[in-house]
Amino acid sequence: MVMPVVILLTGMVFYxxxxxxxxxxxAQDTYLLAFRGSLCCGKxxxxxxxxxxxESRKQYGEKYIATVHWNSKTEVxxxxxxxxxxxxxxxxxxxFGAKWQAQRICPxxxxxxxxxxxxxxxxxxxxxxxxxxxxxxxxxxxRKTE
Numbered sequence: 001m002v003m004p005v006v007i008l009l010t011g012m013v014f015y016x017x018x019x020x021x022x023x024x025x026x027a028q029d030t031y032l033l034a035f036r037g038s039l040c041c042g043k044x045x046x047x048x049x050x051x052x053x054x055e056s057r058k059q060y061g062e063k064y065i066a067t068v069h070w071n072s073k074t075e076v077x078x079x080x081x082x083x084x085x086x087x088x089x090x091x092x093x094x095x096f097g098a099k100w101q102a103q104r105i106c107p108x109x110x111x112x113x114x115x116x117x118x119x120x121x122x123x124x125x126x127x128x129x130x131x132x133x134x135x136x137x138x139x140x141x142x143r144k145t146e
Contacts, residue, residue, distance in 0.1 A: 018065045019089055019096060027098035029059050030072075030083045034102040037074065037081035041106030045076040048104075052076075052083065066090040079104040 033052055040048045052074040060072060064087060072085040081104055086097030 015089075015091075019094060022064050022067060022087065022089065023096040023098070025063060026085050026087065026096060027100075029056075030085050030098040030100045033059055033074070034081050034083040034100040037076065037083065038102035038104045039107060041104065041109070045078075048076045048081065049074050052081070056083075056085075060085065076104075 033056055036055060037048050037052045040051060043051075056072050056074065060070065064070065066089055067087040068090050070085070070087040072083070074084075075082045080101055082099065082101045084097065084099040086095060088095055
């Protein structure tokens with residue numbers, strides 16, 4: 001009687017391991033796709049959705065163990081990219097899945113804004129340290145006219 005219980009528990013542990021593995025990989029894949037979609041700046045929503053549909057075929061691939069009825073969905077609304085994936089574990093039909101959202105940004109614009117802010121800060125700091133606070137006057141102390 002002990003041996004069948006041990007075999008059953010060992011099989012159940014393996015099965016739960018497959019479920020957990022699939023769930024973790026699905027979360028990782030959906031996060032990566034949402035992140036990649038969020039970096040598509042200057043493109044309309046339809047273009048981003050087509051890009052994510054193409055990338056999802058590569059990303060999900062054949063790495064899921066004992067999975068049937070795999071379904072993935074991407075949605076782009078305004079500045080939010082949503083990627084969801086769901087599958088069923090083969091013998092029991094247990095459902096696992098993941099869903100992630102990411103905000104669309106343009107990395108080059110963000111970098112330019114940060115660099116501009118740093119330059120402005122450095123210019124103000126240099127002006128204060130040098131004793132030259134701009135007050136709208138020229139070198140002779142006369143008011144600037146434009």
